[in-house]
Amino acid sequence: KQIVILPGDGIGKEIMDAAVRVLQAIAENFNHQFTFSEHLIGGAAIDGEQSPLPETTIHACKKADAVLLGAVGGEKWDALPGDKRPEKGLLGIRKELGLFANLRPIKAFTPLLHASPLKEEIVAGSNILIVRELTGGLYFGEPKKRIPEENAVVDTLYYTRTEIEQIVDKAFQTARTRKKRVTSVDKANVLESSRMWREVVEEKSKQYPDIAVDHLLVDAAAMKLITNPKQFDVIVTENMFGDILSDEASVLTGSLGMLPSASVRTDGVGLYEPVHGSAPDIAGKGIANPLGMILSASSMLRQSFGMEQEADEIEYAVETTLEQGYHTPDLSIKNGTVVGTKQMTEIILGNLA
Amino acid sequence: KQIVILPGDGIGKEIMDAAVRVLQAIAENFNHQFTFSEHLIGGAAIDGEQSPLPETTIHACKKADAVLLGAVGGEKWDALPGDKRPEKGLLGIRKELGLFANLRPIKAFTPLLHASPLKEEIVAGSNILIVRELTGGLYFGEPKKRIPEENAVVDTLYYTRTEIEQIVDKAFQTARTRKKRVTSVDKANVLESSRMWREVVEEKSKQYPDIAVDHLLVDAAAMKLITNPKQFDVIVTENMFGDILSDEASVLTGSLGMLPSASVRTDGVGLYEPVHGSAPDIAGKGIANPLGMILSASSMLRQSFGMEQEADEIEYAVETTLEQGYHTPDLSIKNGTVVGTKQMTEIILGNLA
Ligand SMILES: CC(C)[C@H](C(=O)O)[C@@H](O)C(=O)O
Numbered sequence: 001k002q003i004v005i006l007p008g009d010g011i012g013k014e015i016m017d018a019a020v021r022v023l024q025a026i027a028e029n030f031n032h033q034f035t036f037s038e039h040l041i042g043g044a045a046i047d048g049e050q051s052p053l054p055e056t057t058i059h060a061c062k063k064a065d066a067v068l069l070g071a072v073g074g075e076k077w078d079a080l081p082g083d084k085r086p087e088k089g090l091l092g093i094r095k096e097l098g099l100f101a102n103l104r105p106i107k108a109f110t111p112l113l114h115a116s117p118l119k120e121e122i123v124a125g126s127n128i129l130i131v132r133e134l135t136g137g138l139y140f141g142e143p144k145k146r147i148p149e150e151n152a153v154v155d156t157l158y159y160t161r162t163e164i165e166q167i168v169d170k171a172f173q174t175a176r177t178r179k180k181r182v183t184s185v186d187k188a189n190v191l192e193s194s195r196m197w198r199e200v201v202e203e204k205s206k207q208y209p210d211i212a213v214d215h216l217l218v219d220a221a222a223m224k225l226i227t228n229p230k231q232f233d234v235i236v237t238e239n240m241f242g243d244i245l246s247d248e249a250s251v252l253t254g255s256l257g258m259l260p261s262a263s264v265r266t267d268g269v270g271l272y273e274p275v276h277g278s279a280p281d282i283a284g285k286g287i288a289n290p291l292g293m294i295l296s297a298s299s300m301l302r303q304s305f306g307m308e309q310e311a312d313e314i315e316y317a318v319e320t321t322l323e324q325g326y327h328t329p330d331l332s333i334k335n336g337t338v339v340g341t342k343q344m345t346e347i348i349l350g351n352l353a
Numbered sequence: 354k355q356i357v358i359l360p361g362d363g364i365g366k367e368i369m370d371a372a373v374r375v376l377q378a379i380a381e382n383f384n385h386q387f388t389f390s391e392h393l394i395g396g397a398a399i400d401g402e403q404s405p406l407p408e409t410t411i412h413a414c415k416k417a418d419a420v421l422l423g424a425v426g427g428e429k430w431d432a433l434p435g436d437k438r439p440e441k442g443l444l445g446i447r448k449e450l451g452l453f454a455n456l457r458p459i460k461a462f463t464p465l466l467h468a469s470p471l472k473e474e475i476v477a478g479s480n481i482l483i484v485r486e487l488t489g490g491l492y493f494g495e496p497k498k499r500i501p502e503e504n505a506v507v508d509t510l511y512y513t514r515t516e517i518e519q520i521v522d523k524a525f526q527t528a529r530t531r532k533k534r535v536t537s538v539d540k541a542n543v544l545e546s547s548r549m550w551r552e553v554v555e556e557k558s559k560q561y562p563d564i565a566v567d568h569l570l571v572d573a574a575a576m577k578l579i580t581n582p583k584q585f586d587v588i589v590t591e592n593m594f595g596d597i598l599s600d601e602a603s604v605l606t607g608s609l610g611m612l613p614s615a616s617v618r619t620d621g622v623g624l625y626e627p628v629h630g631s632a633p634d635i636a637g638k639g640i641a642n643p644l645g646m647i648l649s650a651s652s653m654l655r656q657s658f659g660m661e662q663e664a665d666e667i668e669y670a671v672e673t674t675l676e677q678g679y680h681t682p683d684l685s686i687k688n689g690t691v692v693g694t695k696q697m698t699e700i701i702l703g704n705l706a
């Protein structure tokens with residue numbers, strides 16, 4: 001299997017090293033061949049090649065079976081114009097690879113729960129999967145520009161019906177492997193695109209009679225994620241709503257540093273990255289939490305390579321490690337032991353069967 | 354003072370009755386003349402006049418000094434097409450009156466805090482004002498339609514620079530009466546409109562050197578409202594982000610039923626409504642919480658009529674009532690007494706000086 005690794009900026013390099021070591025151990029244990037080729041993206045690519053997404057990176061990713069991404073961005077590049085910024089690399093690679101579905105699982109890890117901002121009884125047992133449309137909507141619609149004659153500005157929320165069908169299908173399919181409930185989030189009382197979205201969900205739901213469906217307005221969803229996160233199984237929504245709601249959801253369980261994310265298309269190719277950012281303030285200090293990256297790698301094994309057992313093994317090692325009380329400084333475990341990135345990685349490797 | 358009252362749907366009528374009684378008591382105590390004229394909006398107007406916003410209602414509101422609104426909407430009208438729905442009445446009246454600024458205060462009431470989904474230490478002391486742009490952006494931009502040739506759909510996020518300046522000004526001015534901090538929320542790494550928004554905030558901030566400003570991406574804001582709500586004073590943002598974030602924020606303190614909202618323009622005319630909805634499930638049962646509506650009326654006295662002392666008196670009566678332990682069934686107070694809408698109103702009247 002050909003894996004492209006894009007460490008990116010900030011703590012990206014440290015956590016990527018950790019994930020690669022774990023994957024190498026898995027390759028050995030299960031007799032797989034993983035080859036890794038490293039490329040530039042984001043700020044690192046701006047510094048090295050004057051572009052947040054160099055052609056060589058795009059080319060390598062297109063040939064790969066899967067891509068692992070650390071994180072992009074940092075203050076250093078914040079003053080650059082829109083199309084020269086590190087984030088453009090991320091948006092660009094999603095679009096170039098056609099990764100239309102972003103899967104963001106949010107699961108309560110019991111040892112970490114007490115650090116949640118929510119009361120434990122509200123959040124315990126939550127297990128949500130947000131399925132976010134990733135290559136359409138306000139992010140990419142044209143026109144997206146200044147209108148000097150009107151001293152105005154415009155962005156465009158555009159979807160084809162096919163794009164909506166595609167992501168809604170993905171949500172229903174994924175719900176089949178879970179609790180068989182889909183909540184579709186839109187703003188149908190205001191947006192025409194949401195009204196089409198709702199129609200598509202209703203239509204598609206006939207093909208999935210085993211899946212229960214409901215609709216929620218985005219403002220109500222933002223409330224219910226906090227007041228009753230346990231009510232959700234799969235949430236499906238458009239790009240911008242998905243960006244906001246998945247980040248909102250990511251802090252509910254007190255374990256942001258643990259959360260993986262997968263951006264996929266229908267043929268199994270995918271890009272896997274942790275939810276947390278590049279954290280430039282702690283970069284190079286050896287204290288970054290590698291678990292979000294390691295769990296992203298495990299998600300890659302499961303979703304792009306169909307290696308269920310291998311993925312299970314990594315997840316089991318992570319859970320065992322937390323139960324043993326080991327955690328990096330961004331997390332909190334009662335009577336736990338704080339360790340750095342390298343030590344954490346060693347412990348995970350030790351906990352692999 | 355001419356006040357138009359629009360009870361609307363669901364519990365709208367019950368809570369409006371309560372607010373009018375409180376205003377009448379204030380008028381007597383302070384020797385004011387308030388005249389009330391009632392009109393139809395939302396579902397009630399659809400049933401009565403085949404339009405969610407009849408001309409007579411628009412006309413009356415335009416002549417009024419202020420408007421009080423109960424709530425609109427309900428399942429009964431959910432199947433109607435987009436432009437015939439109750440919400441169109443609300444969107445229409447905001448636009449007709451040019452109410453470009455929606456002010457949503459979120460304040461922790463100590464007796465209610467234990468019912469917050471958040472841990473008390475996280476939320477106690479929070480006091481946020483969300484200033485949401487209300488007449489532009491995705492809500493009103495054109496085109497907003499199906500594109501049959503492309504089997505696609507489009508909504509448009511359009512702002513003139515003047516519209517942005519206007520709302521940013523309002524936020525800075527309001528921050529002067531508070532803790533002098535403004536957090537501007539945008540998605541400048543993706544939206545061109547957000548990049549213009551950020552420029553305007555930077556420019557305007559020079560005219561308000563006494564106000565501290567920072568910028569936050571909307572996804573990060575959705576996280577920080579939960580992890581550290583106390584860090585915020587005034588938040589200013591565009592229409593759709595404001596819709597999502599203000600509803601998210603409204604559940605933090607465990608007192609959604611208490612929250613007022615004001616939609617204003619520069620000359621003092623405004624529309625005041627509680628944040629909670631029309632709650633058709635409890636309509637007519639006499640158990641609706643009138644406090645959000647009563648506090649909206651007090652906000653009208655303060656913001657449209659400049660009646661500070663009168664507004665203070667209502668707020669004081671509400672706080673006293675909660676401290677005495679009285680609350681409607683939607684709230685929870687330790688060792689409190691559950692009362693209905695009418696009884697709650699009597700107690701508030703009794704607690705007015
Ligand atoms: C960096 C940014 C452009 C990106 C997005 O908004 O998609 C990020 O917030 C994410 O969610 O992956």
Ligand SMILES: CC(C)[C@H](C(=O)O)[C@@H](O)C(=O)O
Nearest residue numbers: 189190219440441443444596
């Ligand atoms: C009813 C709806 C159109 C409205 C909005 O989105 O503005 C409501 O959610 C609000 O926030 O007042």
